[in-house]
C-alpha cells in the first residue's frame with residue numbers, strides 16, 4: 001500500500017446546521033462545500049486543514065450508515081480516509097493480504113473522488129476509506 005496523505009477525517013454529526021458554526025466560529029475553519037451523497041444517505045460539509053479535509057456527515061435517513069452509527073455510538077469520528085493512487089490495484093493488494101473489503105471496487109464519493117471502504121473488523125476497529133482523486137489527471 002502506498003499512501004500519500006490523510007485525505008480527510010469523517011465525523012458523524014446530528015446536524016450540519018449545528019456543527020458548522022462550531023467549526024467556523026470556534027475553530028476558525030471555512031466550510032467550502034456542502035454536498036449530498038444520495039448513495040450513502042448523507043449530507044456532507046467540507047473544511048480544509050492543510051492538505052487534509054474534515055468531512056462532516058449528517059444522515060438524511062435513519063436507516064442509512066450514518067443514521068445507524070449515530071443511533072448506536074452517537075456523534076464523533078466515523079472514519080479516516082487515506083489518499084492513494086491506483087486504487088483498484090491497492091484494493092487487490094490489500095485483499096490479498098487478508099483484509100476484508102466493504103467495497104470490492106471503487107465507487108463515487110463526495111467531490112467526485114473514487115472511494116472504497118475497508119472493513120473495521122480487518123483494520124483494528126478503524127473504519128478506513130481509500131480515496132483517489134482522478135479529476136486532477
Ligand code: ZN
Nearest residue numbers: 010055081129
Ligand atoms: Zn469519507
